[in-house]
Amino acid sequence: MAYCHDSVGIGHLRRTMAICDRIGAEFQDTSFLLATGTPYVPLFRDAACVDYVKLPALRKDDRGDYGSKFLKIASDRILRCRESMLLEAARHFEPDVLLVDKAPLGVCRELVSALKWTRAHRPNTKIVFGMRDIEDAPEATIRQWSRDGVSDVLESCFDEIWIYGMKDVFDAVREYRLPTRVSEKCRYMGYIARPPRTDLCDRPASDRIVVTVGGGTDGEMVLQMYLAEAASAVSRLGIACTIVGGPDLPESARTRLRSTAQAIDGVTWTDFEPDMASVIAEARLVVCMGGYNTLNEVASLRRRALVIPRIKPRLEQAIRAERWEARGVLRMLHPDDASPSSLSRRILESLEDGEPQSVPLLDLNGLDRVAGRFRQFWNKEQRHASALCL
Incomplete structure (x- = not known):
């Protein structure tokens, strides 16, 4: 069973589905139940072993407060409803593994009841927290986790903590000052990246730029800057462009930006692309935000x-981009320095660069290590295993 944070973007869902696909391919009799409020699960359901419990969806406002995304009911009611659904899913599905992504307590502690019940009544269930490589700036994460009592729950309810990153890029244990009893549970798994298909690896980059802003929730500024100047400059060079707006791009912005894009030669707009790897494989250059996936x-x-x-409300993307730029993986344009002209200039400079690195500069074997841990959890004699992705 897996819990997937759902208030902003689609990154947590994509990461969780990648894990489900990998484990399902190796363990043929596995069943995954995914509990999440995101409405986008059907767009990624390419694994026969996965089904899901649809929680009422949440949104996060500019102040960081959570409320209903679609239903016209108070936030406390919707959170109580979600908490009850999560507890009942854990009780009745009886998972062998409970995998929690991003938020170990759930949104507003909605998951704590399910965690405590599982720990008390199903002591053999492995409860795992899957932690993104970087949560936020250290001081902000330490302050939030201390306020919310995260370390206490990690210590009392979880068996393992999988950090989906590299220690020598960002040492989460040290940066977030995790207490010893928590740090002893941590494993650096490497980055979670689906292995590229052979046909994509062998495909040469074409004369095309790809512009993507992930789920699109806060991608309007980047898309607007690109279309204001860079899109025409790239078009004059005879280079095509694919823009992926994202399913959560606000409708008013989507309509306006799509209209602008369609008026520029060589620019193709799509609202959503489930197979981003195929799109990126054709790119000579990718212009994007700093999302994990x-x-x-x-x-x-x-x-x-x-x-x-992104630099608000979290610095996670900026820290990741800075660390990766230092390793020569990418180039970063800080939002404070970004304008239509500076973005256009940096894109043209990037297009003039030589070939990208031919050898990997990062450990992208996270899915293999996750599969290794599942092999340890499920011995070969266990034919019908189940996991609850909460």
Whole structure:
């Protein structure tokens, strides 16, 4: 069973589905139940072993408060509803593994009841926290986790903590000052990246730029800057462009930006692309924000990237982009320095660069290590295993 954080973007869902696909391919009798509020699960359901419990969807406002995304009910009611659904899913599905992505307590502690019940009534269930390589700036994460009592729950309820990154890129244990009893449970797994298909690895980059802003929730600024100047400059060079707006791009912005894009020669607009790897594989350059999954796909396909990271409400993307730029994986344009002219200039400079790195600069074997841990959890005699992805 897996819990997937759902209030902003689609990155947590994509990472969780990649894990489900990998484990399902190796363990043929596995069943995954995914519990999440995101409405986009059907877009990624390419694994026969996965079904899902659809929680009422949440949104996060500019102040960081959570409320209903679609239903016209108070936030406390919707959170109580979600908490009850999560507890009942854990009780009745009886998972062998419970995998929690991104938020170990769930949104507003909605998962704590399910965690405590599972620990008390199913002591053999392995409870795992899957932690993104970087949560936020150290001081912000330490402050939030201390306020919310995260370390106490990690210590009392979880068996293992899988950090989906590299220690020598960002040492989460040290940066976040995790207490010993928590740090002893941590394993650095490497980055979670689907292995690129052979046909994509062998495909040469074409004369095309790909512009993507992940789920699109806060991607309007990047898309607007690109279309204001860079899109026409790239078009004059005879280079095509594919823009992926993202399923969560606000409708008013989507309509306006799509209209602008369609008026520029060589620009193709799509609202959503479930197989981003195929799109990125054709790119001579990827212009993107600093989301975990997008950058992993860029790195696995060894494409050049110019990254304009998000800096609000978290610095996660900016820290990742800075660390990766220091390793020569990408180039970063800080949002404070970004404008239509500076973005256009940096894109043209990037297009003049030589070939991208021909050898991987990052450990992208996270899925293999996750599969290794499942092999340890499920011995070969266990024919019908189940996991609850919460």
